[in-house]
Amino acid sequence: MKGRPVLGIISGLLFGLFGALTLQQFGLMPLTTLSLIGFPIIGIGIGLGLAAAAPFGNKTT
Amino acid sequence: MRPSRTTKLAIVLGVLVSVLILPATALAGIEGGCTGSVVIDGNTYGPNNDTVGDPIVVPIDKEGVVALWEAKVPFDNENNQGELGVVVGPFTIQIASWGDPNTANSQGNSGSYSIEDFKNEFPVPESLIPRGVYQLSGEHTAAGGECTGLVMVKLEGTGAVGIASVVGAGVTFITMLGAGLRRKS
Numbered sequence: 001m002k003g004r005p006v007l008g009i010i011s012g013l014l015f016g017l018f019g020a021l022t023l024q025q026f027g028l029m030p031l032t033t034l035s036l037i038g039f040p041i042i043g044i045g046i047g048l049g050l051a052a053a054a055p056f057g058n059k060t061t
Numbered sequence: 062m063r064p065s066r067t068t069k070l071a072i073v074l075g076v077l078v079s080v081l082i083l084p085a086t087a088l089a090g091i092e093g094g095c096t097g098s099v100v101i102d103g104n105t106y107g108p109n110n111d112t113v114g115d116p117i118v119v120p121i122d123k124e125g126v127v128a129l130w131e132a133k134v135p136f137d138n139e140n141n142q143g144e145l146g147v148v149v150g151p152f153t154i155q156i157a158s159w160g161d162p163n164t165a166n167s168q169g170n171s172g173s174y175s176i177e178d179f180k181n182e183f184p185v186p187e188s189l190i191p192r193g194v195y196q197l198s199g200e201h202t203a204a205g206g207e208c209t210g211l212v213m214v215k216l217e218g219t220g221a222v223g224i225a226s227v228v229g230a231g232v233t234f235i236t237m238l239g240a241g242l243r244r245k246s
Binding site (some may be wrong): 002003004005006007008011012013014015018019021022023024025026027028029030031032033038043046047048050051054055056057058 | 101112116148149150151153178193194196213215217219220222223226227230231232234236237238239240241242243244
């Protein structure tokens, strides 16, 4: 991994949880299994994907 | 030509938005032949209020609101029992239950419930009561049959929990983008 996978997992998990809570709080989606468990899993996937691709930052050292 | 950082960021945002904004699906309403309704703040609601787009709205910021409810079952209602719960992910948290020998076999009931009493159930100030939409699941069984149902309830208004969740989502999103920063080697 060229990026930061641990940061991606933790922040992706929390982003999924906060995202589910935000959608629920603003009346867009209740706390279903999809939102409460699915969103954090998707968040972890995105975080890991970002860590793997590492699209940001300088490519030269 | 390699995509710019802005293009990469736009792709990441596009994926996130398309994943998070999912269409709401209709639920099952009430099955088993039971009927019921509730009047809140002049609006009448029933079993069809089972979607995010058409929920039972509870104006929690208003003072003195009373919910007037009535319910009927189409079967022998002796030895009845039931429960009501809030769906939270894969779990259902029970918030009410009832049971009655009902030897008179009454098949209907009605009453009123003060929203102020509901707010007093929370051990926090009113601004900290979580708003938003909740899926309520309930069942009622008796000697002659049973009913199950799902409705959607919306506690209207924006509270501190909603604001905190937006801040949390924003901070964790930016942190998550940090995972895509290339490490120096």
